[in-house]
């Protein structure tokens with residue numbers, strides 16, 4: 001897979017490519033987990049061709065893999081990390097970017113009378129959102145949430161993979177506290193079964209995302225193994241319900 005990047009570079013030439021942007025695992029497309037060594041290989045290729053490697057850690061940042069960032073969990077250091085969501089527990093809209101020092105210094109070298117990196121967002125540095133972010137960082141630390149996630153991860157993996165004998169399962173993938181449960185599509189079209197099962201799960205009190213026919217689970221960090229088991233049981237019923245009902 002990483003060779004595809006080499007192919008693109010030889011097609012367009014590295015001088016025409018600024019950066020490679022990637023999610024450490026693809027969340028919104030149904031929890032697609034990278035092959036072992038894939039991100040390390042991207043790092044090598046980017047270094048060899050002088051390209052920046054940017055991790056989109058909007059889903060993985062701030063604990064979902066049992067480390068503050070996927071970069072740490074996976075041992076690959078990107079040049080930039082973009083983040084949002086968990087930083088404020090979703091309670092206030094907040095996002096940000098982390099840069100390597102050299103990039104920050106390059107940006108700071110402009111004329112002293114100009115802003116270093118002019119952004120015109122209405123809500124930049126919003127005090128309420130920043131307060132929520134600081135509070136979340138404090139909660140992560142005080143409640144030892146990374147350790148809690150690490151302890152829950154093996155239970156989550158076992159419980160979620162326990163659904164493999166539910167009807168119409170194509171594949172079950174998990175990474176940290178995220179899982180994608182892929183269902184065989186209805187003959188009527190891709191996405192219909194996913195949408196029906198998502199609605200059936202919601203009726204049973206479980207909120208999932210459903211890209212295509214994959215149900216994505218991302219439980220709260222404070223979940224217990226019993227909570228996760230309840231989620232899986234409800235999901236099994238939802239999957240059973242929609243495997244019998246006509247679309």
Ligand SMILES: Cc1ncc(COP(=O)(O)O)c(C=O)c1O
Pocket residue numbers: 023027028056057058059084085095
């Ligand atoms: C991985 C990932 N990146 C980026 C975004 C978009 O983030 P924002 O709405 O903060 O721009 C999302 C939104 O779901 C996401 O899941």
